[in-house]
Amino acid sequence: MEKFYVSRKKYEDLVNEIKRLKEQKAQLSDEIGEAAAQGDLKENAEYHAAKEKQAETLRRIDDLEMKLRNAEITDDLAVDHSEARIGATVTLKDLVADIEFTYTLVGSMESNPDKGLLSVKSPLASGVLGKKQGETFTVELPRGPKKYKLVKLEYK
Template sequence: MKRTPLTVRGAERLKAELKKLKTEDRPRVVNAIAEAREHGDLKENAEYHAAREEQGLIEARIKDIEAKLSTAEIIDVTKVNAQGKVIFGATVDVYDEASDSEVTYQIVGEDEADIKEGLLSVNSPIARALIGKEEGDECEVETPGGLRRYEIVEVRYQ
């Protein structure tokens, strides 16, 4: 079975979403289905069909999260001795030559990635280029916008 890397924060977020789906969303939609059934003919009952569709989406998301958590390898970067190297979970400040600016990324699991939040998928070209490097190292990354050069300014494990 393939293990999926997940940060501690990412695992906590998934567990919180799962709890909400099971304790709030699922009961709410079950009540909505029961209420819609009371309105009579189900063939032309839009509320019933909408609630059933929502129930299907909730159940699918619950299964998805449970599957992810069952294969997750939760990595606490604060407990790993990476000796200054960029590893999964590390937060990295890099200088981007093309934009002449400093950018901060945290290397996270595929499901946690959100580039707007600076959460970079471990499978992305930038993350793959940074992993294993340390402060002061440079790397080049082929991006859709062309070749980018980065210099690692700082590596943190938080």
């Protein structure tokens, strides 16, 4: 089973989401019971809507519980801080465009490039994993190879 890498905060957020969804599931069960009491279920839109919402909620709960069972909290990982690993914040320089940008390397569940969170499964993050500060490397991106330099490596 695939490991899901998450920060402690994200793990706690997911636990809270499961609690909220379980409360929602109980509420939906009540709604289904009330709708069923109204009689003919074939033409009862409230009943069918509540059943569909309940099925979606159960799927989400199952998905989150599976991910939490296989979660590895990145805050607890013993990683070599001299290399770029999950949890590292890296400042990279595009050697062709001569621009710098910074990302924190995270698991796929937390990925949000617009907020500076880059999944370790992305091509760029995969290319920087294991590199040391000052090292140059080439990454095969969808538009072709690009050269980068790992300008700064830090763990916060």
